[in-house]
Amino acid sequence: MTHDEALISHVEQAMAQEFPEADQNEAVTVHAELLHRLCLADGLLEVLEWTRQGTGADPMACMWLAGLRWYRLMNxxxxxxxxxxxxxxxxxALGLLLRSGAVQVAPGSSGTAVAGLSSGEMAYPSAPAQPEADDDGVLLRLAPLALVPYIDESMRMNWTEQAVCLTHGSPELVARAQEHVRHLHHQLSEEPVQTQPQLPGIGLLGVVVEDLGRRWREVTSPRQ
Known part of the structure; x- marks a missing residue:
């Protein structure tokens, strides 16, 4: 079993980290960046889908479009x-949960990232959205970058910088984000493979995470 195959087996657990525990009948209040994480994961999944089909896709553009989808959920x-x-x-799915009241966003937790996306233009590492923004909440967004298989560390670090600079931009924050993703990637790559991953109870958000995990494995598992 390779490190990349180990990553694929831990998708749900990594996606669900930091979400509050809840049963499916219980409303949950979450940090906005945790919902941004799930949107980012679907954006990266779009990149992987195009790659699987033999068509190139711009990862940064896909991450930005994922951020705009999250922005719409917030605003x-x-x-x-x-x-x-x-x-x-x-x-x-997240829109349905927010409208139903099953998921609520913690007050004030979306402000910095929403401000970074509000221009409507894609920011770049050379011209980040908010060069002074140093809000560690962005780290909650980045777990999916640690899960992408079949890319080298240099590319993973480049994608991490891009993901941060779409909404933030402090060089110190970028460095912390890269170390966070690097550590999580190595941790997940070395954990024992679980044939039946156990997802913690996180309310109806668990349904969203399970669907993401299923689609992620379909696209990233080695071809038979």
Missing amino acids: GGYPPKAPEPPERPTDR
Whole structure:
């Protein structure tokens, strides 16, 4: 079993880290960046889907579009002048949970990232959205970057910098984010493979995470 195959087996556990425990009848309040994490995962999954089909995709653009989908969940619409990407399964499901009241966003937890996306233009590491923003909440978003198989560490670190600079930009924050993703990637790569992953009870969000995990494994598992 390779390190990449070990990563694939731990998708649900990594996606669900830091979510509050709850049963499926219980409403949960979560940090906005945890919902951003799930949108980012679906954006990266879009990159992997195109790659599986033999077609190139721009990872940074896909991460930005994922961020815009998250922005719409937080604000009810897209930023002025921004493109309006079609829904993906994850943001569609999260929208239903937010509208039903089964999931609520912790007050104030979306502010920095929402401000970073509000221009409607994609930011770059050379011109980050908010060069002074140093909010560690962004680290909650980044677990999916540690889970992408079949890429080298240099590419993983580049994607991490891009993901941070889409909304933030402090060089110190970028360095902390890269170390966070590097550590999580190595941790997950070395954990024993679980044939039947156990997802902690996180309310109806567990349904979203399980669907993400299923689709992630379908796209990333080695071809038979």
